[in-house]
Amino acid sequence: MPASKEVSGFEALFKVAKNYQKKIKTAGNGAVLVVANEKGGIGKSTITALMASALAEVGLKVLVIDIDPQSSVTQMLLPNLEKLPSPAIGDLLTADFDGDNAIFPADVIQEVRAGTVYNAEALGKLFLLPSNPQLGKLNSYLATNINGRQILKFIVKELVIENKALVNEYDLILIDTPSQLDSIFAESALIAGDMVLMPTTPRPVDQWAIAQTIQKIREAKKVANRGLEIVAAVVNMYDPRSGLVESEGLEAVKAALGDRVVEPPIRSLKTIANSPAKSMSLLTSGQAQKPADDFRQTTTEVLARILARIELNNPSKAKGGR
Numbered sequence: 035m036p037a038s039k040e041v042s043g044f045e046a047l048f049k050v051a052k053n054y055q056k057k058i059k060t061a062g063n064g065a066v067l068v069v070a071n072e073k074g075g076i077g078k079s080t081i082t083a084l085m086a087s088a089l090a091e092v093g094l095k096v097l098v099i100d101i102d103p104q105s106s107v108t109q110m111l112l113p114n115l116e117k118l119p120s121p122a123i124g125d126l127l128t129a130d131f132d133g134d135n136a137i138f139p140a141d142v143i144q145e146v147r148a149g150t151v152y153n154a155e156a157l158g159k160l161f162l163l164p165s166n167p168q169l170g171k172l173n174s175y176l177a178t179n180i181n182g183r184q185i186l187k188f189i190v191k192e193l194v195i196e197n198k199a200l201v202n203e204y205d206l207i208l209i210d211t212p213s214q215l216d217s218i219f220a221e222s223a224l225i226a227g228d229m230v231l232m233p234t235t236p237r238p239v240d241q242w243a244i245a246q247t248i249q250k251i252r253e254a255k256k257v258a259n260r261g262l263e264i265v266a267a268v269v270n271m272y273d274p275r276s277g278l279v280e281s282e283g284l285e286a287v288k289a290a291l292g293d294r295v296v297e298p299p300i301r302s303l304k305t306i307a308n309s310p311a312k313s314m315s316l317l318t319s320g321q322a323q324k325p326a327d328d329f330r331q332t333t334t335e336v337l338a339r340i341l342a343r344i345e346l347n348n349p350s351k352a353k354g355g356r
């Protein structure tokens with residue numbers, strides 16, 4: 035056990051991560067988790083960055099794919115950049131995969147280095163396929179290209195380089211999406227992913243977006259991605275002190291999403307609001323213990339749901355079974 039015991043929530047997450055790693059070995063590949071909600075500003079990018087960090091910290095090899103022209107998760111994971119990375123995801127979406135000018139995921143993916151980590155296992159575990167604002171210009175190209183919405187899926191699951199597709203190279207892939215799910219980028223992610231993680235808030239104004247997101251997922255399921263499911267929903271920015279409205283909001287989310295809602299909700303915390311560009315440090319060096327605890331618990335619960343779903347889809351062969 036490489037972790038120090040005093041790090042709250044670490045051991046529980048470590049244990050689920052080891053079971054998950056065992057399971058994906060037999061299943062053949064890791065999960066592709068799409069972080070989606072029609073609404074903006076509810077914590078998709080924050081949760082993606084922190085969850086990816088927490089998973090890398092317990093030794094999973096994680097790839098974050100940023101397919102949002104706003105590039106929030108890129109900025110969170112690669113803080114202090116003078117300019118956003120180039121090449122980035124847009125270059126891959128328009129790339130030739132053969133010929134002299136071919137570019138491949140390995141030309142674009144960067145390693146994310148944590149400042150301080152509790153656990154040496156985290157080193158070399160977190161990677162980012164970054165975005166930059168140029169991505170926004172590809173909307174009409176992708177909309178009119180015969181492969182448009184399928185390219186991301188091809189890059190993640192079918193483009194084989196040195197005998198491996200990305201989905202086999204990483205234990206888990208997280209795709210952070212833009213807010214308007216009718217953008218071609220978010221739609222591409224709903225086609226490329228296996229499961230959806232839906233962050234939301236307890237605020238009444240954010241409730242409509244849940245139904246819209248569910249509808250979008252239903253559409254993706256219809257033809258392009260039959261197996262897509264919401265595997266978990268995370269209620270973010272919960273403030274128990276704000277009283278009745280807040281707890282009614284939480285109940286409304288549960289009414290819409292049932293037992294997929296992960297408990298406890300993530301609290302609304304100044305440490306998160308004030309340090310979006312330093313998300314990684316929330317999980318390191320013992321500072322800001324409260325958000326780190328929240329996120330490890332949430333991540334443990336979400337990973338357990340992902341594991342359960344993989345088990346459902348890949349039942350272990352019972353001895354003497356029919």
Ligand SMILES: Nc1ncnc2c1ncn2[C@@H]1O[C@H](COP(=O)(O)OP(=O)(O)O)[C@@H](O)[C@H]1O
Pocket residue numbers: 073074075076077078079080081106213270271272300301302303304306307308309310
């Ligand atoms: N639990 C939280 N407590 C406080 N602030 C938060 C929390 N989660 C996210 N935020 C802040 O809310 C803003 C929007 O979050 P972001 O992750 O960019 O949302 P989205 O990706 O859904 O648009 C950011 O400034 C972020 O720091």
Ligand SMILES: [Mg+2]
Pocket residue numbers: 078079080102106107211212
């Ligand atoms: Mg975002």
